[in-house]
Amino acid sequence: xxxxxxxxxxxxxxxxxxxxxxxxxxxxxxxxxxxxxxxxxxxxxxxxxxxxxxxxxxxxxxxxxxxxxxxxxxxxxxxxxxxxxxxxxxxxxxxxxxxxxxxxxxxxxxxxxxxxxxxxxxxxxxxxxxxxxxxxxxxxxxxxxxxxxxxxxxxxxxxxxxxxxxxxxxxxxxxxxxxxxxxxxxxxxxxxxxxxxxxxxxxxxxxxxxxxxxxxxxxxxxxxxxxxxxxxxxxxxxxxxxxxxxxxxxxxxxxxxxxxxxxxxxxxxxxxxxxxxxxxxxxxxxxxxxxxxxxxxxxxxxxxxxxxxxxx
DNA sequence: TCCTGTTTAGGTAGCG
DNA sequence: CGCTACCTAAACAGGA
Numbered sequence: 001x002x003x004x005x006x007x008x009x010x011x012x013x014x015x016x017x018x019x020x021x022x023x024x025x026x027x028x029x030x031x032x033x034x035x036x037x038x039x040x041x042x043x044x045x046x047x048x049x050x051x052x053x054x055x056x057x058x059x060x061x062x063x064x065x066x067x068x069x070x071x072x073x074x075x076x077x078x079x080x081x082x083x084x085x086x087x088x089x090x091x092x093x094x095x096x097x098x099x100x101x102x103x104x105x106x107x108x109x110x111x112x113x114x115x116x117x118x119x120x121x122x123x124x125x126x127x128x129x130x131x132x133x134x135x136x137x138x139x140x141x142x143x144x145x146x147x148x149x150x151x152x153x154x155x156x157x158x159x160x161x162x163x164x165x166x167x168x169x170x171x172x173x174x175x176x177x178x179x180x181x182x183x184x185x186x187x188x189x190x191x192x193x194x195x196x197x198x199x200x201x202x203x204x205x206x207x208x209x210x211x212x213x214x215x216x217x218x219x220x221x222x223x224x225x226x227x228x229x230x231x232x233x234x235x236x237x238x239x240x241x242x243x244x245x246x247x248x249x250x251x252x253x254x255x256x257x258x259x260x261x262x263x264x265x266x267x268x269x270x271x272x273x274x275x276x277x278x279x280x281x282x283x284x285x286x287x288x289x290x291x292x293x294x295x296x297x298x299x300x301x302x303x304x305x306x307x308x309x310x311x312x
Numbered sequence: 313t314c315c316t317g318t319t320t321a322g323g324t325a326g327c328g
Numbered sequence: 329c330g331c332t333a334c335c336t337a338a339a340c341a342g343g344a
């Protein structure tokens with residue numbers, strides 16, 4: 001079990017919304033998807049505050065999962081015993097906290113806000129249903145959750161040290177870098193899409209996006225990741241297990257345009273810089289919730305499910 | 313029975 | 329001040 005202490009907030013409420021916390025949990029896992037129970041565990045492990053009143057915040061958290069478009073439910077396959085579905089982040093939700101505040105987003109992430117402009121986006125309920133079927137095919141074809149104990153998409157999920165904007169590393173790093181503003185960061189040539197694709201074979205693969213995220217496939221050089229995703233995705237619509245966008249309408253960003261371009265370059269390039277032992281992580285401003293105390297360190301916080309779900 | 317997931321509703325607080 | 333994001337509570341259904 002991770003011990004509370006330097007790597008966790010004390011008993012005070014962390015300055016993160018439930019959406020942030022959930023996103024952290026999901027992002028901390030190499031597979032970028034976690035069952036509800038693992039999300040609970042992640043939060044409780046790292047934020048002692050949430051070890052109390054569990055009924056209250058867990059209810060809120062479930063509400064958030066269902067209510068917010070930025071979370072995607074990925075049903076277990078029939079051969080995957082266990083309770084509940086897996087939860088993942090919508091690939092396009094990365095810029096929700098662009099304003100740097102993890103308590104309050106500038107704007108709620110909502111899928112479907114760009115339907116009018118993107119032909120890939122289903123605009124009718126039946127399209128959404130069809131998209132679900134496609135998701136189903138993708139999910140099954142990609143053999144997504146080979147979970148639960150040893151989620152094993154690891155090999156393809158984190159190429160080149162990429163960290164999703166919601167990765168706890170990034171969230172924390174941002175806090176350190178704030179309040180200077182994210183504008184200082186530029187990641188020219190860096191595309192979230194390319195980084196996420198391997199972690200989202202089922203999402204980036206193809207047609208599924210016509211439901212969950214109209215990520216452009218234009219730059220789809222999947223082979224770069226050894227994942228012939230396109231072939232995977234053109235599977236039939238008859239397979240089981242549907243990665244289901246809660247609101248099966250696509251996100252607002254066609255192609256890469258809306259994807260975050262403000263991801264700090266050092267996040268993409270130098271994971272070590274986020275190490276708890278790295279000077280960089282210790283030089284920034286303290287967390288608003290725990291001044292002077294080290295935030296849940298990137299590395300330890302990102303202990304990820306591989307550690308988190310094996311203990312207890 | 314408990315857990316999970318969905319939905320509704322009321323209240324609080326930040327932002328423009 | 330209005331809008332909106334967020335928090336909390338609660339009811340309910342379905343599944344393990």
